[in-house]
Amino acid sequence: MHTELELTTAPEVPIEAECLSPAKIKGLSQSGIEHLAMMHGNRKVRVGDFFRVTGNGQSSLRLEGDLSRVKYIGAGMKEGEVRVNGSAGMHLGAGMSGGVIRVSGDASDWVGPEMSGGRIEVMGNAGHMVGSAYRGQRVGIMGGEILIHGNVKNELGSAMRRGLIAVGGQAGDFVGVNMRAGTIVVMGGMGIRAGAGMVRGSIISFEPVELLPTFTYSCWLRPTFLRFYLCHLGQSGFEIDDDHMGGRYRRYCGDSVEENRGEILVFDSR
Amino acid sequence: MRVGKTEVVDTFAEAFGMWGARVIITADTKNWARAAAQSFTGFATSVIRCKCEAAVECEISDTDTPDLRPGISVLLFAMSEKDMSARLVERIGQCVMTCPTTACYNGLENGTTVPVGQRLRFFGDGHQIAKVVGGRKFWRIPIMGGEFLVDDVFGVQPAIGGGNLLMLGRSGRTALRAASGAADAMRDVAGVFLPFPQGVVGSGSKVGSRYKGMIASTNEAYCPTLRGRVENSALPEGIAAVYEVVVNGLDENALREAMRRGIQAAAERGVDYVSAGNYGGTLGQYKFHLYELLESN
CATH class of the missing domain: 3.30.70.520 (Alpha-Beta Plaits)
Structure with missing residues (x-):
């Protein structure tokens, strides 16, 4: 059983809808859900003003329509499931610590900022700052998984501390900038300055990468640990071929302007 | 039986x-x-x-x-x-x-x-x-x-150790062939293993010894050369060798199945007697009666 909310009125300006989370609606009646407050620009509105609600509050929430102007979907969620049949706005799953969010379309900027657990899966593209720290914060995501099947823009996984971020398509510049630890897998190539300022952690690229001079070539290897990640991603719907699974990768360590304990693994097709 | x-x-x-x-x-x-x-x-x-x-x-x-x-x-x-x-x-x-x-x-x-x-x-x-x-x-x-x-x-x-079968043969070759066959059959059961070389023990032991510091010593009741020398010999007349198959298991059912298969495999190889080692029921928490194992087939 799930609770269904269908967007019936397109918002003129973004809606901040932190209430669209299983923990906020669970146990509420249909009317109770309709009366939950959201911010539409600087105006306080109710869920019922924009959504048609079907069913009582369940731990599984299904959202229908183009929600690209609806921010904070699934923010702070600890359990349950949110499924967006359409696109999602900024700050998707912000601060979540558990549960699953699935978006069939695209997601905007700031997917999963400061999350510490759970899983966000976007079948389309995502914007800037996926899995990143908010401006002024020293540490980004502390755990969980963000899986983007399409492309992402700049600063993927900025300052991330733990967890896994995977991108099936291309990533923009500054992948893993200021990364503390964790793992980023990008399958379709990435922009410049990957790993800038990274302290620890792993960035894996299936395509050649233009690296900063503060990264040093270590060796090539066939990383056993990567097989776990790729098996895991294969089970999540990413296409992983045998070459990437068992192939060799060039390992670069850096960033030497920091502790030089991070690594970038670049698939070597030779 | x-x-x-x-x-x-x-x-x-x-x-x-x-x-x-x-x-x-x-x-x-x-x-x-x-x-x-x-x-x-x-x-x-x-x-x-x-x-x-x-x-x-x-x-x-x-x-x-x-x-x-x-x-x-x-x-x-x-x-x-x-x-x-x-x-x-x-x-x-x-x-x-x-x-x-x-x-x-x-x-x-x-x-x-x-x-x-x-x-x-x-x-x-x-x-x-x-x-x-x-x-x-x-x-x-x-x-x-x-x-x-x-x-x-x-x-x-939690797991179980010390499951065992004893193969008593009028020739050493017969007893060893039966023990090896039993070990092979037992090894096929998931969740069990046979810790001794090829699964077979040539020098099974009893608990304790007359010597201080020895926590185990030769099991004289099953030593053919001591028949007639010790009072507690468990060997029928004519037995030339006894080999033990020790089996451990992650659970009781796996161990039972392994032992049952072991008895059958030994019998197929014509060993004279199949027995088992115990301490009179005073030491271990688990007892595997050979007849019950066969009847459960």
Whole structure:
């Protein structure tokens, strides 16, 4: 059983809808859900003003329509499931610590900022700052998984501390900038300055990468640990071929302007 | 009770509680995985002197291992949960990590866990890297051959050790053939292992000794050369050799099935008697009556 909310009125300006989370609606009646407050620009509105609600509050929430102007979907969620049949706005799953969010379309900027657990899966593209720290914060995501099947823009996984971020398509510049630890897998190539300022952690690229001079070539290897990640991603719907699974990768360590304990693994097709 | 030409003695095997773990060893090739497993299971026949018991459970194809490389499943039993951690750390550290191209994974998902990778990681001398994927944490330890990968914790569970069958033959060759056949049949049961060489014990022991400091000594009741010399000989006239098959299992059902298959296999090879070792029911928590095993078929 799930609770269904269908967007019936397109918002003129973004809606901040932190209430669209299983923990906020669970146990509420249909009317109770309709009366939950959201911010539409600087105006306080109710869920019922924009959504048609079907069913009582369940731990599984299904959202229908183009929600690209609806921010904070699934923010702070600890359990349950949110499924967006359409696109999602900024700050998707912000601060979540558990549960699953699935978006069939695209997601905007700031997917999963400061999350510490759970899983966000976007079948389309995502914007800037996926899995990143908010401006002024020293540490980004502390755990969980963000899986983007399409492309992402700049600063993927900025300052991330733990967890896994995977991108099936291309990533923009500054992948893993200021990364503390964790793992980023990008399958379709990435922009410049990957790993800038990274302290620890792993960035894996299936395509050649233009690296900063503060990264040093270590060796090539066939990383056993990567097989776990790729098996895991294969089970999540990413296409992983045998070459990437068992192939060799060039390992670069850096960033030497920091502790030089991070690594970038670049698939070597030779 | 007779099974074919074999007399199955109305007795029981006495077994006792242990703790068990399943260790999956993988490597770039099957040969290296085997080499690591062989080393891992060396000197692990009996807790009496080896501190643990271990043997290969089965080989695993490269489609079924955690990292999709050829693998071997190994079972290791010890007397306590605390011992399990110590023995696993020792043997994985000294026998698996030292073997080229290997990695080592937990093979028991349920139950209690003990620290293994989180203790072995110190070999990395600060250069080790922790990774978590799908809720599973493991350690990447940099080594001269590349990297060694090991699970942070390993599952352990209560298990049973000391299941046994005794093969009594009027010729040593007959008894040994029956014991070997029984061991082969028992080894096919999932969740059991036979810790002694080829599964067969040539020098079964009893508890205690006349000598201080010996916790076990020769089982004179089953020594053919002592028949007529000792009062408690359990051997019928004409028995020339007795071989024991010791079997440990992760659970009682697996052990029962293994012992049942062992009796059948021994009988098919025409051994004179199949019996079992016990301590009068005073030592072990588990009793496996041979007749009951056969009747459960």
